[in-house]
Amino acid sequence: MDETFKLPQYKIFINPIDFRELKRDIWIDDPVPAQLAIDGKKLEIDLSYRGSHIRDFEKKSYQIVYYKPKKFKGSSLVHLNAEFKDPSFIRNKLSFDFFKEIGCLAPQSRHVFLTINGKAEGVYLEIESVDENFINRRDLPNGSIFYAVDGDANFSLMSDLDKETKKSLKLGYERKWGSAKEELYLQELIYQINTLPKAEFQKEIQRYVNVESYLRWVAGVIFTSNYDGFVHNYALYRNGATGLFEVIPWDYDATWGRDVNGKRMESDYVPIHGFNTLTARILDENHFRKQYRKLLEEIMNHQFTVEYMAPKVEKLLQSLRPSVLLDPYKKQQLDQFDQELAVITLYMEERKNYLKKKLTMFD
Incomplete structure (x- = not known):
């Protein structure tokens, strides 16, 4: 593989007995001990599967918790996503980068x-990981x-x-950080x-809510078309200084x-007003x-344009292609990988046409 394009290497070593235990039941969250060689360092880690339906896939996704040392590069744990149903491997990253560019965490x-x-x-x-280290890394006020x-x-x-009426207003949420x-x-x-x-x-x-930030998050969901984004794929951060809640996107491969199965999604599938x-x-x-309409128009004229996004998509795809050739689960699908620039740009054109037609509903 050309050194210019080589990705950072994650080399995990697991005792065969522990590896068999990990594979014994993919639905168990208990980790197994392992070693991780990365950036010239050897780290002791705990390794487990992550995700829900994605555990059934041939290519597994993992969660790494640093054991010795307890932190590495400011993180206590990281997620390794297989991106198995995304032929491009880039939709999650493309989305997270897009959210940051439009002013979201x-x-x-x-x-x-x-x-x-x-x-x-x-x-x-x-x-x-979206946790206390996420807050600290950005010098944000402590909160939850x-x-x-x-x-x-x-x-x-x-x-x-x-x-039915919820038995508790905490339903649907899990406290990750905070008292x-x-x-x-x-x-x-x-x-x-x-x-x-x-x-x-x-x-x-x-x-209670940072409305400006919330509307930017809604816009991000709308432009990327994350069908589950409004009721599932997110985290809530409560800023301890302002007392206001903000939303952080999560799980944006579909x-x-x-869609979630990697199939083509209609450009009007996620409504402009969300749900x-x-x-x-x-x-x-x-x-x-x-305020929302103005925000949509601004993003449509700047970040959500083929002229702006296509070079980013193409650069990501080119950086991955040599490594995709070495991916045992995906190397046979290189033709589809090579078509993803066209798929994403066509989606953007069709999505923009749909959104432009629907803007009048916010007059």
């Missing part, structure tokens, strides 16, 4: 090449982080899963979203024109609606 990511016990596992995306773990993270009093007291702030947020009278909503919601209770209430306010 988003995880850092980079592609690496993984081997386990000397066997090539192929191209992976290393993704920063909640993961949206299922469809009940819909900002509603009603369950998205069983269509137990922070869960009271989360519950207060959900309660206020659903009970504030319309006459008070515009003013009062800004005591975007830019392909969850908070988004509906915010866009019901004339002031926020105009």
